[in-house]
Amino acid sequence: MFSKMRSLNYAMAINEALFQSMAADDTVFLIGQGLKSPWYVGQTCTGLIEAFGANRVIDTPVSENAVTGAAVGASISGMKAIVVHPRVDFMLYALDPVINEAANWCYMNGGHCSVPVVIWGIINRGGEQGAQHSQSLQSVFAHIPGLKVVMPATPYDAKGLMVSAIKDPNPVIFMDDRWLYGIEDHVPEDLYEVEIGKAVIRNSGTDITVVASSYVASEAQYAAIELKSEGFSVEVVDLRTIKPLDTACIFDSVIKTGKLLIVDGGWRSFGVSAEVAALVAENCIKYMKVPIKRLALPDIPAPASRDLEKGYYIHRDTIKNAVMEILGG
Amino acid sequence: MKYENSFLLSLYRTMVRIRYCEESFVEPILNGSIRCPVHLYTGEEAIAAGVSANLNVDDKVFGNHRSHGHFLAKGGSVLQLVAEVFCRETGCSRGRGGSMHLVDPSVGFLGAAPIVAGTISLALGVALGNKIKGNKSVAVTYFGDGATGEGVLYEAMNFASIRKLPLLFVCENNYYATHMPLRETRNRESIYEIAIPFGIEACREDGNDVLKVYERAKEAVSYCRDGKGPFFLEFETYRLRGHVGPDDNIQGEHKDIRPQQEVDTWLKKDPILRFRKHLLDSKKASKAELDSIDREIEAEVEEAHQHAHESQAPDMKELGKYVFQNAVA
Numbered sequence: 164m165f166s167k168m169r170s171l172n173y174a175m176a177i178n179e180a181l182f183q184s185m186a187a188d189d190t191v192f193l194i195g196q197g198l199k200s201p202w203y204v205g206q207t208c209t210g211l212i213e214a215f216g217a218n219r220v221i222d223t224p225v226s227e228n229a230v231t232g233a234a235v236g237a238s239i240s241g242m243k244a245i246v247v248h249p250r251v252d253f254m255l256y257a258l259d260p261v262i263n264e265a266a267n268w269c270y271m272n273g274g275h276c277s278v279p280v281v282i283w284g285i286i287n288r289g290g291e292q293g294a295q296h297s298q299s300l301q302s303v304f305a306h307i308p309g310l311k312v313v314m315p316a317t318p319y320d321a322k323g324l325m326v327s328a329i330k331d332p333n334p335v336i337f338m339d340d341r342w343l344y345g346i347e348d349h350v351p352e353d354l355y356e357v358e359i360g361k362a363v364i365r366n367s368g369t370d371i372t373v374v375a376s377s378y379v380a381s382e383a384q385y386a387a388i389e390l391k392s393e394g395f396s397v398e399v400v401d402l403r404t405i406k407p408l409d410t411a412c413i414f415d416s417v418i419k420t421g422k423l424l425i426v427d428g429g430w431r432s433f434g435v436s437a438e439v440a441a442l443v444a445e446n447c448i449k450y451m452k453v454p455i456k457r458l459a460l461p462d463i464p465a466p467a468s469r470d471l472e473k474g475y476y477i478h479r480d481t482i483k484n485a486v487m488e489i490l491g492g
Numbered sequence: 493m494k495y496e497n498s499f500l501l502s503l504y505r506t507m508v509r510i511r512y513c514e515e516s517f518v519e520p521i522l523n524g525s526i527r528c529p530v531h532l533y534t535g536e537e538a539i540a541a542g543v544s545a546n547l548n549v550d551d552k553v554f555g556n557h558r559s560h561g562h563f564l565a566k567g568g569s570v571l572q573l574v575a576e577v578f579c580r581e582t583g584c585s586r587g588r589g590g591s592m593h594l595v596d597p598s599v600g601f602l603g604a605a606p607i608v609a610g611t612i613s614l615a616l617g618v619a620l621g622n623k624i625k626g627n628k629s630v631a632v633t634y635f636g637d638g639a640t641g642e643g644v645l646y647e648a649m650n651f652a653s654i655r656k657l658p659l660l661f662v663c664e665n666n667y668y669a670t671h672m673p674l675r676e677t678r679n680r681e682s683i684y685e686i687a688i689p690f691g692i693e694a695c696r697e698d699g700n701d702v703l704k705v706y707e708r709a710k711e712a713v714s715y716c717r718d719g720k721g722p723f724f725l726e727f728e729t730y731r732l733r734g735h736v737g738p739d740d741n742i743q744g745e746h747k748d749i750r751p752q753q754e755v756d757t758w759l760k761k762d763p764i765l766r767f768r769k770h771l772l773d774s775k776k777a778s779k780a781e782l783d784s785i786d787r788e789i790e791a792e793v794e795e796a797h798q799h800a801h802e803s804q805a806p807d808m809k810e811l812g813k814y815v816f817q818n819a820v821a
Contacts (some may be wrong), residue, residue, distance in 0.1 A: 229647030232613020236631075237621040239602055239614060240552055259644070263607050264614060270814045272595040272603055274585030277817035308815055332817040347544055380737070473774055 169352055174206040174344040176318035181208070182244065183354045185215050188243065191329055193223040194234055195247030196282070203249035204285065205344045222437055231282065232270035235265045235334070238280035243329055251284040251338065252295045265334040266309035277332040281325070286340040286377075286428070288465060289361045289472060297465035301376075302427075302434040304336045305406040311359055312336040312405040314377040316384075320403055323357030331359060340378040340428070362409035364416065367390075367399035370490055372416040374439050375426040375478035376402040379477050386482040395490055405435055413439065414447050421452035424485055426477060431459035458485045493707060498535065500776050503545060503702050505785055506809050507537040507545050510561040512786075512793045513570060518738040519578060520797075526577055528590035531608075533561035535700075535732030539664055540565035542705025543632065543725075546713040547600070550629040552618045554611035555604030558664075558731075559591050568600035574796035582801035587806040588814060608669075609635055609642035612661070616648045619659035628718045632660045638669030640683055649690040649722070658716040660709075661724040664699065670735045671749050671773035673727070699727025700763040702703035703770075730758035 166306055185191045193211060197203030199222040209427040212220045223230045227248065234246035248254035248285065265278045288297035305312045311333060315321040321339060328335035365380065366387040380401040387397040400416050402408065419422045423443055427436040436457040439458075458477060466475055514534045520526040533540070535556075542566035547553065555562040564574060568584065576583025577591045585593050592606040602618065605611050615633035622629045639645055640663070652659045661685050667674045674681065687694035693715060697708045705727060712723035732755075733739070771777040 194620075221620075221655075224650060226651055227646035228644045229613045229616060229651055232644065232648075233617035233651065236602075236611075236614030236617025237624075238552075238617070240618045240621050242617075242621040242624065244617070259607060259610060260613055263610060264605060268603065269817050271589045271593040272814075272819065273584070273588045274814035275585065275595050275597060276603060311816075363628060377693075436578050469558075 165193055169222040170348060171318050172206070172345055173321050173339070176322040176350045177207040177325055177339065177352065177437060178209055178211070180322040181211060181242065182214065184326055184329045184401045185211070187381045188353060190241060191245070192219040192221065192237070192405065193245045193247065194223060194230060195249070196223050196225050196227065196230065197249045198222050198247055199290065204247060204327045211419065215319045221408040227253055227256035228259060232260035232264065234280050234282070235260045235278055237267065239276050240279050241424035245281040245283055245329060247283045247285070247443050248294055249285050250287050251300050252298050254282075254284045261304070261310070261334070262307050266307045269333065270309060278334050280334050281328045282334060283335055283337045283339075286338060289342065291467045291469055291472065292465070293467040299429040299460070300302065301338055301405050302429050303412065305435065305438070310336055310406065312338065313359055313403065313406055315340045315403060316343065316366045316377050316380040316401050318346060318350045320357050322350055323355055325360065326354060327356040327359050330356065335406055343379045343381060346381065355405065358422065360404050360407045360409060362400050362402045362404070362412040364412070365399040365401045366397060368396035371422040371424060371486060372398045372400060372420045373424045373426060373482065373486065374400045374402060374413055376405060376435070377428055379426045379428045379482070382477065382479040383482050385479040386486065389479070389483060390486060395486065397486060408439070408442070410442055410446070413443065417443055418445050418450045421450055422489055423455045424489060425436065425455070425457045426482055427457070427459040428477065430462055431457060431461060432462050434459060453489060456485065493691050495598070497776050500771060501781070501785065503541050503706065504767060504771065504777070504782065506541040506565050507767065507790065508539065508786055508789045509570065509700060510537040510564050511764055512789050512812040513560060513564065513573060514733070516797060517572070521737050526681065528579055528592070529736050530577060530579065530591045531729070531736050532733040532738065533558055533761065535758065536664055536674050536729045537561055537803070538702035538705050538767070539662070539699045539727045539729060542702045543662055543709040545706050547632065547710045549600045550627070551632065552600050552602045552615070552629070553632045553634070554602055554615045555594065555634050556608075556611060556671065557604070557606035558636070559594055559604035559634065560591070561633035562604070563594040563596070563601050566601040568596045568601050569574045569592065570792055570796045571799050572766065574793070575800040575803050578800040578803070579805070581806045582799065582803040586814070609644050610641035612639065612648045613644055613710070616652055616657065617651060618661055619657035620655065622658050623655060628717050630658045630660055630713055632666060633661060634662045634671065637663065637665040637667065637683060638672070638677070639663070640686060641669070641677055647693055649687055649724070653692050655692045656719065656721040658719065660712055660716055661722060661723040663724070663726045664729055665726055666729050666731045668735065668750065669673065682726075684724055684726035692722050692724050694724035694726070696726040696728065699729035699765065700761045702763055702767050730761070732759065732762065
């Protein structure tokens, strides 16, 4: 097999981004609670301690606030820290260093200090884990000036966006989803970047635009393929970066199709789907043939029961049904 | 200890520079030409002066809401401080930060923040970076007695201790967290003892005696520099102005918080008057010499006010500049 066609799963793509970034730059280090344990972080940190030592790959006590602040502080003073939170839910203890400090630091210091930190929050849900082991809080972070938020949907983007996040001179929230960790796809072996702020068209189509990110973008892609065989031409815009949003890519697509479904793995109210809808309404309303539709989690905490989970989360069938409803299929 | 006269005079000069700066803000605050919240360091000058005399430019300091003294003692410029308090473009944070967000990376003052205990973890990260890089530099975090109520302090002490990080915790205990007396916020008056269960060396010292501060800090900084781990210093002191602004106590008409007798007792312990008396009594300096330093500093501060007065406000066209590093304005 040719090396350029080499495949990796999503988790190992992140692992390779970390490995190659640390090998290329001595100032890069990884810190976080649980990174020694695949139970916490899947395969993403495999082999890193062995390669770079416990001085640069640091498993910590359960102290999200201080550890995240330490990552921010180290990054203010010449290091490039990646701090991992195996569940976004626990990262809420670290909102002060993320929002008050990292996000504001460059601005409130008149541009004299930058904070090249990566705050990596893993969405880990399903399996009856309930309300505090399930949350997708991208909208919370995307609301904050000074933060960038990326949510890769493919192994290729997971590696490229992690590399870009590490190289970016600003704080970047990197959010991934354990439901994607097993997906396998082509990942180049070299150290490459995926530009932050650029969406991608996953599936070209003319009947409707589906805007999504992370797991639901992956599911939208499967839905689009199934719908094609049923005669519908669905264009999937994978945002890849939640903030800054690639508005040009979204607008070009909806101007072409005149129909829009926005899918988000977070809650419906005041979230990513609302932001995209507002932007399209402000800028492209005259091109819209039907009202903008949104598909997101209901404003309800994540339930534990598997029976309730089935109706709560969004998968390819949910997306397919929502598209059919708009297209009148 | 025996000291060179030039060293003693440099300590005096630093303290007087802080005092003149602080007192120069009183009138502009009262007449409204300074609008941003200003937390004066008057009365606490010996701590910043004594600690910083042990630091070099590679040692990094983080402050808090009351950090004019920390900034100046670390080598920050009077011109830039005064301009920042007036929120001018020529300020150290280009008028984006104000009195509570001082910064000058070129002298090792990495920033300040009014979120109580907010910069403790940032200094922890700098110390962690020093450890990873294997250098001999020390990180310093200044915080008040109020910060002992914040969980992140305890997380940071634990993490600094287990990793033996070169972090100097400097608690400036001025007995009031805004309006709350220490006795209402803690069961035990002594603060330094909180570090001991974490295995951290700790002690308490008179924070209004600059030579005692210097000597304690010298021991602590050497300990950190030698790789032995963090050190916790508690300095007892008292602010001779209010929590914010020039009033005796908190703000406006809240004049009943601190008993007059208590204020009077501490006025007698004014660190500058004490050190001046020491220098004169021990014949280390003549009255004429000290008066000459006073006049020189007074002129320096006056010039800084003139400079701030002549400086431009930030340009509205640059409102969004500095949200991100390398961002287009």
